[in-house]
Amino acid sequence: MRALLLLPIVAAMAGATVFEQLAVVDFRSDSLSPSPARTEIEWFGRVAGDMWWVELEDSYLLSDSGGLVPRWNRTGNDLRFDGGVRLETITVSPDLRWVSRSESDSLLLGEAPSSLLEQKGYIRPGGSIELNLPGEVHLSGFGRTWMRDLSDEKGVEAGWSTDSFGGTLSWTSPLGVILDVDGLSYSHTADSPELDTEWSSLQVGLGTRPLSLPARTQIMASAGYRFNDGEDYLGDPLSNRVNLRLRAVQTPRPTFSYNVTLTTSFDNHHQEGWTQATTAGGVRAAVTFDRGATVPSNVVLGGMYTVSAISTARFELSSRLHVYRGLSVLLDGTFRRTPTDVPGAPAERRSATLGSGLEYRLGSYVRAWALIEHNRTELSENEAWGSMRGGLELYPGVVLL
Amino acid sequence: MTRFASAFLLLLLLCCCKAPTDSTQLMVDGDLCYGCGRCEEVCPYGAIEVVDGDAVIDPTLCHLCYRCVEECPKGAIY
Numbered sequence: 509m510r511a512l513l514l515l516p517i518v519a520a521m522a523g524a525t526v527f528e529q530l531a532v533v534d535f536r537s538d539s540l541s542p543s544p545a546r547t548e549i550e551w552f553g554r555v556a557g558d559m560w561w562v563e564l565e566d567s568y569l570l571s572d573s574g575g576l577v578p579r580w581n582r583t584g585n586d587l588r589f590d591g592g593v594r595l596e597t598i599t600v601s602p603d604l605r606w607v608s609r610s611e612s613d614s615l616l617l618g619e620a621p622s623s624l625l626e627q628k629g630y631i632r633p634g635g636s637i638e639l640n641l642p643g644e645v646h647l648s649g650f651g652r653t654w655m656r657d658l659s660d661e662k663g664v665e666a667g668w669s670t671d672s673f674g675g676t677l678s679w680t681s682p683l684g685v686i687l688d689v690d691g692l693s694y695s696h697t698a699d700s701p702e703l704d705t706e707w708s709s710l711q712v713g714l715g716t717r718p719l720s721l722p723a724r725t726q727i728m729a730s731a732g733y734r735f736n737d738g739e740d741y742l743g744d745p746l747s748n749r750v751n752l753r754l755r756a757v758q759t760p761r762p763t764f765s766y767n768v769t770l771t772t773s774f775d776n777h778h779q780e781g782w783t784q785a786t787t788a789g790g791v792r793a794a795v796t797f798d799r800g801a802t803v804p805s806n807v808v809l810g811g812m813y814t815v816s817a818i819s820t821a822r823f824e825l826s827s828r829l830h831v832y833r834g835l836s837v838l839l840d841g842t843f844r845r846t847p848t849d850v851p852g853a854p855a856e857r858r859s860a861t862l863g864s865g866l867e868y869r870l871g872s873y874v875r876a877w878a879l880i881e882h883n884r885t886e887l888s889e890n891e892a893w894g895s896m897r898g899g900l901e902l903y904p905g906v907v908l909l
Numbered sequence: 910m911t912r913f914a915s916a917f918l919l920l921l922l923l924c925c926c927k928a929p930t931d932s933t934q935l936m937v938d939g940d941l942c943y944g945c946g947r948c949e950e951v952c953p954y955g956a957i958e959v960v961d962g963d964a965v966i967d968p969t970l971c972h973l974c975y976r977c978v979e980e981c982p983k984g985a986i987y
Contacts, residue, residue, distance in 0.1 A: 569950075582950050615955045617970070627955065652960075666926045694967060705969040740933055741954075741972050747933065753939075773936065780977070788987060814987035815935065818975060822984040847975040857979070 525909040529553040531902045538883070538895035546571040555909070563590040584629065602635040615658065617668070617703055625666055628657040649675035667699035684717040688732070707738025707746060718757075725758045747775040749785060763876035766793035786816040798830055803869050805830045819856070821845040834869045838879055852888040859885035865898070875901040915931070934968050941985035947978035948986060 527759030550567045567586040585608050594600035608629035616625040621792040636653030643648065645802040654670040656678040674692035681687070720726055730753045736746035751773045768791050775785040790812035798805045807827040814820045826840040841862045848857040861882030868874070878898030885891055944962035956970035957977060963987065964977075977984045 614953065616972070617955065656955075694969070696969070707967070707969045733911050736934075736968070738969050740968055741970065744933070746968055769940070771936075771938070775933070785934070786987060787936070788936075812984050814984075816987055817933070817973070818978065818987070820978060820984060820987050846979045846984075848979050849974060849976065850979075901961065 523558065525555065525557045527553070527555050527907045527909055529904060532899060534897075534899040535898040536737075536895065539893045541572070543572045544570075560596045561590075561592050564588070565590075582609060582613050583611050597640045599638040600635070601637070602633075606630075606632070607632075617658075617698075623660065623700075625658045625660055625668075628659075633685070643724070645677040647676070649673070656767070662779070666703070667697075668703060669688050669697055671695045671697075680818040686715045686717065688713040688715070705738070707736065710729040710735045710736070713751075723758065725756060725762060727757075728755045729753065745778060747777045747785075750774045750777070763796050763799070764794070766791065767847040786814065788812065788814040801830045801865075802834050803828070803830045803836055805836070815853070818847045819845075820847070828867065835872075838865045838867050838868045838877065839863070840879065840881075850887070854886055857886050859883065861895075863895075873903050873905060875899075933971070933973070935971060936964050936987055937964050937966060938985040938987075939963055941983045942981075943983065945982060947980045947982060951976045951980045 514668070525872060530552045532552075533547070533904070534550075536546075537545045547570045548567060550565065552563070552565045554561060554563045555563070565588040569582065570582060571583050577909055583791060585606075587604075587606045589604040590601065590659075590684045591603070592599055608712045609627065615625045617623050617625055624654045627818050632652055632654045633649060636648060636650035639647040640786070651673040652671070653881045654672075656666070656668045656670070656731055658666040658668050660666060672692070672694045674690065676691075677687075677689040678717070688711070690711045690713070691709070693706075695706045695882040697704050711732050711734040713730060715730030716728055718726040732751045734751070736748055738746045745768075751771070751867075753769070753771045755767060755769045757765060757767040770789050772787045773785040775783050778781065790810065792808065794806060794808045796804050796806045805828055807825075809825055812821070821844065823843045824841065829837045829839070830835055841860070843858075843860045844905070845856055845858045861881050861883050863879045865877060865879030867877040879896070880895070881895045883893050883895055919943070942962075942964050944959045944964070946959045948957045948964050949959055953974065953976065954970050954972050956967045956972075957964055966977075966986075
């Protein structure tokens with residue numbers, strides 16, 4: 509979750525127990541509908557010692573599905589618990605997720621035409637174990653069970669649950685080549701046998717650590733083959749897939765870097781042979797300046813193009829320009845082409861968003877921001893609307909217990 | 910630098926060509942996905958869940974409606 513990404517990593521002092529927390533409020537509204545659209549309130553707390561930790565995260569989402577361009581949001585609560593104990597080279601980590609919907613929403617399950625079921629949430633206990641062995645060998649395994657609260661149109665419980673387990677073996681060779689073997693298995697069972705499905709995959713991959721080249725260039729490459737066992741929603745066997753990835757980063761100056769990423773994959777349809785599956789290319793350039801300021805300023809430009817059974821295109825610009833003592837001006841713009849099922853839109857909808865706003869940061873303790881945006885998209889006729897989004901993050905810092 | 914320019918040219922070629930494709934499984938770019946959960950919210954088939962910060966798509970439940978592709982704020986699903 510986002511909170512985990514935002515939270516600064518705390519190095520626990522020897523023998524000490526520390527507590528830290530983060531609260532985030534995030535809202536989005538637009539002129540498409542008088543309803544408030546979307547508000548999310550999150551809280552994250554962590555207590556940690558030298559060899560253990562306990563984390564609790566709660567996210568409450570208040571949203572609606574109105575508007576000219578449907579929003580498809582779901583109102584409800586999402587509670588996550590994560591803990592762990594580290595004993596020398598072994599880490600054991602139980603976790604739990606409890607999703608509850610304040611309004612039940614529809615879920616389509618089974619082969620087409622799908623059964624319409626009302627979902628009220630699920631509880632998902634699980635756990636993982638990690639083992640670090642000498643010689644850069646890393647082993648991990650996990651298991652999870654989803655117990656879903658689902659019922660059909662007559663209110664009869666579907667009794668649908670899912671079990672999943674998997675594991676990873678990773679070895680980094682002295683030459684910098686990384687070998688990964690990943691296994692994954694899912695099993696869905698329900699009172700109605702037509703909802704029962706199973707699939708599993710085994711992926712063998714080779715990758716490199718970032719290799720330094722002349723002219724401050726780094727390159728990373730990876731290749732993998734994934735064996736799939738199972739059937740898709742139409743009852744056809746899942747194809748096996750080869751993935752190839754290449755990424756190069758160049759930093760001509762300390763304040764300027766850009767990268768190129770290329771990804772392609774091919775599917776092995778067993779008796780029917782091979783087909784090209786997906787291809788994607790992306791570029792991204794970032795300029796950072798005024799690095800000595802309270803908040804560094806930056807400008808980021810990026811673009812990405814993908815081809816698979818569909819094609820997508822994306823170009824984005826974002827910038828933060830620091831003005832005075834933690835106050836910055838935000839500018840952003842995104843142009844996209846994606847497939848869509850929005851009524852009145854062509855099969856591939858083009859849309860654009862341009863926005864500007866302000867952000868205030870007080871060290872790592874407070875971040876508040878607000879953006880006003882202009883949106884334009886293709887529907888039966890071109891439509892334009894305004895939107896506003898903003899938020900507040902509070903991080904009180906680390907408390908020694 | 911020559912290698913880097915070659916990679917850039919290859920990217921341009923890929924952008925210009927539309928090779929025949931037959932993909933029945935969506936791809937999640939793990940470098941772009943930051944686990945915001947929007948795909949999970951909008952999937953009408955319950956086929957996506959964010960696990961350990963990455964979206965995981967269940968290929969047996971996915972009906973290729975592409976709603977997650979449209980909603981992903983980073984364009985990480987295709």
